[in-house]
Amino acid sequence: MLSIREISKTFNKGTVNEKKALSHLSLELPDGDFATIVGSNGAGKSTMFNAIAGSFITDEGRIILDGKDITFEKEHIRSRCIGRLFQDPLMGTAPHMTIEENLAVAYLRASSAESSSPMHRFLQGFCRITKSEREMFREQLSHLGMGLEDRMTSPVGLLSGGQRQALTLLMATIVTPKLLLLDEHTAALDPATAQKVLDLTQKIVEQHHITCLMVTHNMHQALEMGNRTLMMSGGRIVLDVSGEKRAHMSVDDLLEEFSVNAGKELDNDRILLSQ
Amino acid sequence: MGFFTAGIVQTALEVGLIYSLIALSLFLSFSILNICDLSTDGCYTLGCAVGATMTIAGHPVLGIVCAMAAGACSGFVTASLQTVFGVPSILAGIIVNTGLYTVNLAVMGFSSNLSIFGKDTVFSMIAGLSDAAGWGDWSALVLLLVLVGAACLLLWWFLGTRLGLSIRATGDSSPMVRASSINPGLMITIGLCVSNSLTGMAGALIAQYNKMADINLGTGMVTIALASLIIGETLFGRGKMPARIAGVVAGAVLYRFIMAIALRLNVPTEAFKLVSALIVAVAIAAPAAKEMLRFQMEKRIGRRTRARADAGDNPADKEAR
Numbered sequence: 001m002l003s004i005r006e007i008s009k010t011f012n013k014g015t016v017n018e019k020k021a022l023s024h025l026s027l028e029l030p031d032g033d034f035a036t037i038v039g040s041n042g043a044g045k046s047t048m049f050n051a052i053a054g055s056f057i058t059d060e061g062r063i064i065l066d067g068k069d070i071t072f073e074k075e076h077i078r079s080r081c082i083g084r085l086f087q088d089p090l091m092g093t094a095p096h097m098t099i100e101e102n103l104a105v106a107y108l109r110a111s112s113a114e115s116s117s118p119m120h121r122f123l124q125g126f127c128r129i130t131k132s133e134r135e136m137f138r139e140q141l142s143h144l145g146m147g148l149e150d151r152m153t154s155p156v157g158l159l160s161g162g163q164r165q166a167l168t169l170l171m172a173t174i175v176t177p178k179l180l181l182l183d184e185h186t187a188a189l190d191p192a193t194a195q196k197v198l199d200l201t202q203k204i205v206e207q208h209h210i211t212c213l214m215v216t217h218n219m220h221q222a223l224e225m226g227n228r229t230l231m232m233s234g235g236r237i238v239l240d241v242s243g244e245k246r247a248h249m250s251v252d253d254l255l256e257e258f259s260v261n262a263g264k265e266l267d268n269d270r271i272l273l274s275q
Numbered sequence: 276m277g278f279f280t281a282g283i284v285q286t287a288l289e290v291g292l293i294y295s296l297i298a299l300s301l302f303l304s305f306s307i308l309n310i311c312d313l314s315t316d317g318c319y320t321l322g323c324a325v326g327a328t329m330t331i332a333g334h335p336v337l338g339i340v341c342a343m344a345a346g347a348c349s350g351f352v353t354a355s356l357q358t359v360f361g362v363p364s365i366l367a368g369i370i371v372n373t374g375l376y377t378v379n380l381a382v383m384g385f386s387s388n389l390s391i392f393g394k395d396t397v398f399s400m401i402a403g404l405s406d407a408a409g410w411g412d413w414s415a416l417v418l419l420l421v422l423v424g425a426a427c428l429l430l431w432w433f434l435g436t437r438l439g440l441s442i443r444a445t446g447d448s449s450p451m452v453r454a455s456s457i458n459p460g461l462m463i464t465i466g467l468c469v470s471n472s473l474t475g476m477a478g479a480l481i482a483q484y485n486k487m488a489d490i491n492l493g494t495g496m497v498t499i500a501l502a503s504l505i506i507g508e509t510l511f512g513r514g515k516m517p518a519r520i521a522g523v524v525a526g527a528v529l530y531r532f533i534m535a536i537a538l539r540l541n542v543p544t545e546a547f548k549l550v551s552a553l554i555v556a557v558a559i560a561a562p563a564a565k566e567m568l569r570f571q572m573e574k575r576i577g578r579r580t581r582a583r584a585d586a587g588d589n590p591a592d593k594e595a596r
Contacts, residue, residue, distance in 0.1 A: 074458075076458045079453065079455060079456045091451065092450070094444045105451075108457065111437070127437055128432070128436050128437075
């Protein structure tokens, strides 16, 4: 369960470039909720993700994940229980390392679980990839349905964007995260591949019952995926629909709701084109 | 073998093997971690000074261990400047390199050179192990082969462990590392400590090999090591990890052979730094030059075949007419 309480962030405070990116944003996301987020450029979607992931520390407010206050925790500590995918498929993987090695790095989260002692963790650092881990990686890769299980010793740099994004998805979820952040993770893929990665996302999120936030610029996706839709504007959440209301909502309704709530038209080419 | 005498080959192999440790150090910092660590010169001299001082005190083996520890400390300082204080990596190396000059002088008791003639070194100890004919001549090479072989094996093993994989990922994709619970600062620190301990080890070995230490011994070492590294990577490719590591060692030995040839061709020793610089430039430029040549060849062949097609050799063309 993710609980964001009144967080604010202003960049370049006190200069002409001052930008209030998040303003008293609050959000309660119960376990297993899968919320899609829409909003025009500069609405604060990515800033909110960065705040949750710990790229910077917020000016005000608190972020609580699974009962633990992570407001001031460092990024790499938070990433033990937060999985994240970026728009750029090249960002989530190491191109010169093999598929197997990439998965092994992602699987480090399992050993950095808080239960193990620092000494134990230190000694585990000197373990190589075991046979059972390799088998587990192979099995998990086969679920992606891309034939990657037979290319485990190929460098990731040789894979296509879609394959890399699917691999990144597997890496982010190979140790079930408490929260999964998807930042337009299919926007750079061709429509057919994007659909395939979306299907995989849905399958994995449902299978492991992962709490998930997904930014998208596709209004259909925003209403079809998950069980809840949020709309952001000016660093706040201006619309939050779920259940019956969302089930009967059309893209036009969503756009109209937005203009009512934000007091302006949704001004993003990509959103208009994707209607 | 008129050009090369056995002695020249032997010396090139021995010194090449010692230098290969520095090339391996740069392999870790430059190729794997993607950090330009310019503290190599000072760190090598530091290993040399520590190794010589310990040898004079009568502990040649401990001298190598201490030189490695000293190298690791130097790496720790370079890494801390980068990760904790945000100093750009090239600058951090230069700063440490400058500071090390004084440290090195201090280690050598504020004299600019030390002689360890008449003292037991690891090489004299190995040579004294057996009276067999030829052992005295080849024991140093055998010892160096064992040491460098062990260093290669350990490095290969280390880079396959979880820690090693995390270090590799840190140099390969920083967004990925931040998203996967690895502390990049810690990985850079560990990587540079291991890398500089190899440089320190090379320093201690060369001190005992030459039976002396000199404050200016390390000058230009980073270029030589870079040349070895790049020769290795250019000639032996960037395949799997064991091949890459072996390629680096082969590159360092090959570099010594090129220098041996230069020596045989009576190139004056004063010009050696220029020769090293040329070798580095050529080695780095080689892939681009190869690509350019290939493109020119393809263009020429392509022009010829298309010209032939235009002249009417192509049946499809005739039909069209």
